[in-house]
Amino acid sequence: MQFNFEKTMKDAADAELIRIVITNRDEYQEAAIAAAEAELSRRNLSEDKLAKLKNRQQWQNDEKAYKAGIPLELHWKIIAFLIPGFFQLIIAGSFKSGGYDRKANEVGKWTIYGISFYLVILIYNLMEE
Numbered sequence: 001m002q003f004n005f006e007k008t009m010k011d012a013a014d015a016e017l018i019r020i021v022i023t024n025r026d027e028y029q030e031a032a033i034a035a036a037e038a039e040l041s042r043r044n045l046s047e048d049k050l051a052k053l054k055n056r057q058q059w060q061n062d063e064k065a066y067k068a069g070i071p072l073e074l075h076w077k078i079i080a081f082l083i084p085g086f087f088q089l090i091i092a093g094s095f096k097s098g099g100y101d102r103k104a105n106e107v108g109k110w111t112i113y114g115i116s117f118y119l120v121i122l123i124y125n126l127m128e129e
Contacts, residue, residue: 084114
């Protein structure tokens with residue numbers, strides 16, 4: 001069964017069509033891109049409006065990329081290291097859902113460091129006995 005991209009694109013907002021056609025083109029199938037291009041040309045938007053939509057979409061993409069690259073703050077590293085456990089999964093999920101991909105990954109990394117630290121201490125204490 002072929003998906004009806006034309007109907008979907010008719011219902012899409014102008015900004016969404018711009019996002020599909022120009023700024024996030026690599027995330028969509030060719031049929032969806034072609035349907036979005038056809039719908040944009042059918043709507044006959046002014047150059048000024050197209051430029052504003054492109055700029056807004058580019059700004060949103062830049063903001064998303066910026067948020068995804070922000071490193072984890074020191075206090076979260078310390079908490080994840082000293083108190084590793086289930087709580088960090090909730091924190092990492094919260095960061096991930098907010099678009100902070102690097103922070104989410106670093107919470108996981110520091111949690112593993114903390115677990116490893118406590119395992120080394122446990123093994124050392126068991127060997128001492």
